[in-house]
Amino acid sequence: MAFWTYMLRCVDGHYYVGHTDDLDARIAGHQSGLIGGYTQKRRPVKLVWWQEFPSRAEALAAERQIKGWSRAKKQALIAGDWESISRLARSRSCR
Known part of the structure; x- marks a missing residue:
């Protein structure tokens, strides 16, 4: 069975x-x-990124990690801009 983070x-x-x-x-x-919840009053929504995982635990871990990211880092993920994701991760760890 496959699982997705989106x-x-x-x-x-x-x-x-x-x-x-x-x-x-x-x-x-x-x-x-x-x-219900967050998206219910913020519709319509658009799927902008997703990734498949082999287990629910891995999908949940990815969800939790991405939820902690800045808006800029999420936008870099959507764009597939791995260089910016890496740069943003380094700049955050230097604080």
Whole structure:
């Protein structure tokens, strides 16, 4: 069974990060408002990034890690800009 970590851009420009074992159903749930919480009042949402993992534990670990990232680092991830992700990680660790 596969699991995904995903990132949504909400209508207000904020990002939401989650994980699931059924990406299509989860995105549809966010989009329809069936999933309560953060995204329910920030629709429509757009799937801007996702990655598949072999286990729920790995997907959850990625979710937790990305949730702690700055907006700039999340945007670099969406763009696939690994150089910026690395630079932003170093600059944060120097504080």
